[in-house]
Structures are given as structure tokens and as C-alpha cells.
Amino acid sequence: MAAAPNRWWALPVVLVAVFMTTLDFFIANVAVPSIRTGLHADGSEAQLVIAAYGLAYAAGLVVSGRLGDLYGPRRVFSAGLALFTLASAACGAAPAAWVLVQARAVQGVAAALLAPQVLALLGGLYQGADRARAFGWYGTAVGLAGVSGQVIGGLLIAADPWGLGWRACFLVNVPLGLAALVATARVLPSAPPVRPEDGPTAGAGRGLDVAGAGLVAAGLVAVVLPLAQGREHGWPAWTWLCLAASAPLLWAFAHRQRRLAAAGRQPLLDLGVFREKGFAGGLVAVALLFGGSAGLSFVLALYLQEGLGLGPAAAGAVCTALNGGFLAASARGAAMAGRLGARLPMAGAAVLLLGLLLLDHAVAGHAGAASGGGAVAWQIAGALLVTGGGMGLLMPPLLSTALARVRPALAGAAAGVLGTVQETGGVLGGTLTGTVLLGSLESGWGPAARAGLAVPIACALGVLAMTALTCRHTPAARAASRPTTTGGAGSRTNTTP
Structure with missing residues (x-):
């Protein structure tokens, strides 16, 4: 696959799939109030609109990694992309809440089919410094989709194209998915399934472990x-x-x-993947990062609209600062990596923590202020700019180094485990944040939002501790953050785009 002449044309195709499936977890948060009104959904049904996607995604990822090994990543990727596009159309056309919940579950299954194949395709298409750049762009796509959900969802609902309202948040995937499907057949090279002799269990028993699944x-x-x-x-x-x-x-x-x-x-899952160098520690950091990101998204979705009284478009405009910080930091990632080496993730975690503390300070000012929320919104935007910068410095190298040294025979298993950890961490972080915030509403929106922000702040502290520990105790990680001219799955390569 690495010798394919059109391999760089394949990168935007797989990144479109990454962006859509990650965005759909976050964009539904801002659409929930409109969904409740439009479909007369109760609180439990509205919660299931979010949970059904996450449940199906988390439950299917490990199985999907094995399916890619058995049938080839391109074939499973194409099937997942087609199913995701159809499920998005079903979500946008749902006549009732229970239909939407079922369509969201199918979306989650499709996203689970896609995620491990993307990582396996990137590992097969690119080598050496090219591989590092491709994984860096993958991390950028994941991070940008995560911080864009509030913005894109708010703008789509406010614009109300063709009177679609909240349905546009799902239907926007249809043209993107169809275009990616057409491009997949043209630019994505086929890859053979993993050969039996590639894995530790050389030979028999290559079927899917249904009981394990x-x-x-x-x-x-x-x-x-x-x-x-x-x-x-x-x-x-x-x-x-x-x-x-x-x-x-x-x-x-x-x-x-x-x-x-x-x-x-x-x-179904080779447990030896957890013994791959740096993989287990990377999983802990990734779980904390995505848990904190989901918690922050939950706080912003409620506090900006219900606490400060902003409309969906205005709330989305405030959150563009998060996107701006992320993009600016990602663009400078390569230069920063040249100076900081393996310390780049630790620096990103420190900037992320600073941004969250500034955000907490801004909310604390509103809690004791008698004025309106306009000035506070500007302070929040400034804090989000710093927070997004920290995410932009941290997320691409963290995701890349977690997978950079995993052997090719374990690539599908590693990708499935990493995706499961991302999704489960996000659900745990979002749920814990929601429990704390909603449980503190009797004290007012300011104190409640600060209580909710304590969860992302604690997660950022955990990520900072994990990255500092990795930087201190694994000297080889320093080499992993620098470019190299040699390829292979075990190459220690630059982790920034």
C-alpha cells in the first residue's frame, strides 16, 4: 500500500470519515433542545439520542478491528462509510424520537466499522516521516471535529436551511459521505487481510470469535x-x-x-497489544483527554445558552475561539516539535490546563457579577482560545505516539482498543460532568458551571501527569517525536502534521 502512486489523495478521503464520525458525537449535544421540541421527546429519549451512538460505537470497535484484519481495511471501510451515510439520512428523516434513537445506534455501528480501518489504512499507506505527518493530520481531524461540534451545530440550527432545523445536523453527512464513497473506489488502494503468519497465532483459527464479540x-x-x-x-x-x-x-x-x-x-483481541511500548500509558492519557473534552462540551452547551442566555448562533460564535486556538497550535506543531521533542505533549497539556483555569476564572466573574453575560462571553472566548491551543499541541502527538510503535500485526487490535477508550472516556467524562453540574444548579448557573468545569480540569491535570511521567521515564519517546527517513510500523517519527 505504501507504494501506491495516489496514496496522498487517499488522505483527505479517510480524514473526511474521521471528521464526520467524531463530529456526530458532539454535534448532537447542541441539537438536543431542538430535537426535544421538534419530536416531543422526553428527557430519557433525548438522552438516548446521545447515548445510543456512543453505546454502539464503543461496543463495536474491538470487533471492527478484527473484521479489518480478516477482510481487509478498504472493504470494511467502504461498508462502514456506506452504512454511516444511510444512517445519517435516516436520522435526518426520523418522524419520531424512537426512530431517531434507532438510527443513531446504526450510525454508531457504522462509525465503529470505520474508525479502526482508518488507522490501519494510514499505517499501511505511509512510512517514515510521511507516516508521522499522516497520523498528525489524523489527530488534527479528530481534535477539530471535537471542538467544532458546538459551532457547526449552532450555525446549522440558526441558519435553518430549507426549514430543516436540527435535521440539518445529520443530513450534512449525506453529501460528504457520498462524495467520500465515490473517491474511495478511485484513490484508496486495496490491502490484503493480515496473513496468518503475521500474527503470534500463526495458522489456524482466523474466523471471527463470535462468543468473544x-x-x-x-x-x-x-x-x-x-x-x-x-x-x-x-x-x-x-x-x-x-x-x-x-x-x-x-x-x-x-x-x-x-x-x-x-x-x-x-x-478477537490480542492482549499482547497492551505490552507494546508506551501503548498502555497512552491509553490512560487519551481517556483523560477525551473525557475532559466531552465534559467541556457539555458545560459549554448548557452554560452559554441557558446560563448566559445566548442563542445557538451566538454560542457557536463564542466556541469558534476553541477552533481558532486548535488550528493555530496545530499549524505550529511541527516547529514546536523541533524545539521541544518528546516534551511537546507535556507542553500542550500545560497550556490546556491553563486555558481551563482561565475559563473557570471567567465563569467565577459572572457568578458574582450583576452585569449581563456579554462581557463574560468575551472572557470565555479568550480562555477557549488558550484551551484550544493546548488541545492543538497535545492531541495529534498523543494519538500518534500511542500507535506509532505498535507492530503491524497488532494494528487492528490497537486501533480498536484506542477507539473504544476514546469513546468510553468521552461518555464517562460527559456523564460525570453532567452529574456534577446539574446536581449543583440550586446554587445558580455560575457555581454549577464551575463545579462542572472541575471535571475537565482534573482530567487535564491527569494528562499533564501522564505526559510528564512518559517524558521522564521513556527516553526513547524523545526520538519518537523527531522525523526519520526510515519507515516501518516501529519507526519513531515526528508526530505533528
Whole structure:
């Protein structure tokens, strides 16, 4: 695949898929008030519009990574892209809340099919410094989609094209998906499935482990569903039973995978991926980063509109500062990497923490102020500019280094695990932030927003600690942040776009 003459034309195609699937998790947050009004949905149904996507996404990622190994990443990518486009059309045309929830679940399944294939395709198409740049652009696309949800959703709802209202937030995926599908057939080279001799279980048992797929899906749903729905329903007994059942389900999955590997059969997930250098620590940092990002999105979605009284378009305009900071920092990432090397993620985490503290200070000013929210909105925009800058410096190298040294035979497993951690971390962070913020509303919007911001701030502190620990104890990570002219899955390459 790395020798394909049109391989650079493939990059925007796969990044369009990355952008759409990441954006759809965040854009629905700003659309929820309009969905509740338009479809007469109650609070539980509105919450499921968000949760159904995350549940299906998280539950399907590990299986999707294995499907890419079995049938080739391009084939699974094309199927996922087609399904995502159809599901987006179904979301935009949904006549009732329960139809929208089901269509969102299908969207989540399609997104799960896409995510690991994107990472596998990038690893196969590019080598050496090119591979690092491609992964850097991947991190930029993920981060930009994450910080753009509030902006794009607010602008689409305010513009109300053809009277579509909130439906435009989903229908915008249809032309993008169709264009990407046409381009996939032209510019994306085919890749063979992973050969049996490439993996540690050389030879037999290359079929899909259906029992393992059921165990991991049930275990992840048992974690995510009660966290997504528990607060809305007052934490009934079933939520605690689900959480209690998640541990034995996931343990049974891990035990089955070890048993299959010991018997010389191909497991659904090769647990050896967790022993790859730097991968486990990278997962912790990624979970904290995406948890904090989801929590920040939740706070902004509610506080700007309901706390400060801004409309969707004005709230989106404030959040453009987050995008601006992210883009500016991403553009300077290569130059910063040349000076900071492996310390770049730590520097990004420090800037992210500073931005969140400035945001907390701005909200604290509103909590005690008698004036309107206009001046506070400008202060929030300034703080978001710094916060976006920290994300732009941190996210691309963090995602890249988590995968840079994983062997090709484990690429599908690593991509599935990383995507699962991203999604689960986002659900956990968003749920915890929502629980804290909504539980503090009796004190007013200012104190409640500050209480909610404590979760992203704590996550940023955790990311800073993890990146500092990695920089201190893994000297090889310094080499991983510099360009190299040699390729291969284990190359230590520049992690910025």
C-alpha cells in the first residue's frame, strides 16, 4: 500500500470519515433542545439520542478491528462509510424520537466499522516521516471535529436551511459521505487481510470469535448504558446491577482471549497489544483527554445558552475561539516539535490546563457579577482560545505516539482498543460532568458551571501527569517525536502534521 502512486489523495478521503464520525458525537449535544421540541421527546429519549451512538460505537470497535484484519481495511471501510451515510439520512428523516434513537445506534455501528480501518489504512499507506505527518493530520481531524461540534451545530440550527432545523445536523453527512464513497473506489488502494503468519497465532483459527464479540459488547454496554442513563432516571437498581455485571463480563472476555491464544487460535483481541511500548500509558492519557473534552462540551452547551442566555448562533460564535486556538497550535506543531521533542505533549497539556483555569476564572466573574453575560462571553472566548491551543499541541502527538510503535500485526487490535477508550472516556467524562453540574444548579448557573468545569480540569491535570511521567521515564519517546527517513510500523517519527 505504501507504494501506491495516489496514496496522498487517499488522505483527505479517510480524514473526511474521521471528521464526520467524531463530529456526530458532539454535534448532537447542541441539537438536543431542538430535537426535544421538534419530536416531543422526553428527557430519557433525548438522552438516548446521545447515548445510543456512543453505546454502539464503543461496543463495536474491538470487533471492527478484527473484521479489518480478516477482510481487509478498504472493504470494511467502504461498508462502514456506506452504512454511516444511510444512517445519517435516516436520522435526518426520523418522524419520531424512537426512530431517531434507532438510527443513531446504526450510525454508531457504522462509525465503529470505520474508525479502526482508518488507522490501519494510514499505517499501511505511509512510512517514515510521511507516516508521522499522516497520523498528525489524523489527530488534527479528530481534535477539530471535537471542538467544532458546538459551532457547526449552532450555525446549522440558526441558519435553518430549507426549514430543516436540527435535521440539518445529520443530513450534512449525506453529501460528504457520498462524495467520500465515490473517491474511495478511485484513490484508496486495496490491502490484503493480515496473513496468518503475521500474527503470534500463526495458522489456524482466523474466523471471527463470535462468543468473544458478544462478551466484550455486553461488558461495554454494561459500563456505558447505566452511566449514560442513570442520572436521568435517578440511579435505579438496574444501573448498579449493570455496573456490577460489567467486571465479570469483561474478565470473561479477557480470559477467553488468553485461552484462544494459548490454544494457537486467533483471538478477537490480542492482549499482547497492551505490552507494546508506551501503548498502555497512552491509553490512560487519551481517556483523560477525551473525557475532559466531552465534559467541556457539555458545560459549554448548557452554560452559554441557558446560563448566559445566548442563542445557538451566538454560542457557536463564542466556541469558534476553541477552533481558532486548535488550528493555530496545530499549524505550529511541527516547529514546536523541533524545539521541544518528546516534551511537546507535556507542553500542550500545560497550556490546556491553563486555558481551563482561565475559563473557570471567567465563569467565577459572572457568578458574582450583576452585569449581563456579554462581557463574560468575551472572557470565555479568550480562555477557549488558550484551551484550544493546548488541545492543538497535545492531541495529534498523543494519538500518534500511542500507535506509532505498535507492530503491524497488532494494528487492528490497537486501533480498536484506542477507539473504544476514546469513546468510553468521552461518555464517562460527559456523564460525570453532567452529574456534577446539574446536581449543583440550586446554587445558580455560575457555581454549577464551575463545579462542572472541575471535571475537565482534573482530567487535564491527569494528562499533564501522564505526559510528564512518559517524558521522564521513556527516553526513547524523545526520538519518537523527531522525523526519520526510515519507515516501518516501529519507526519513531515526528508526530505533528
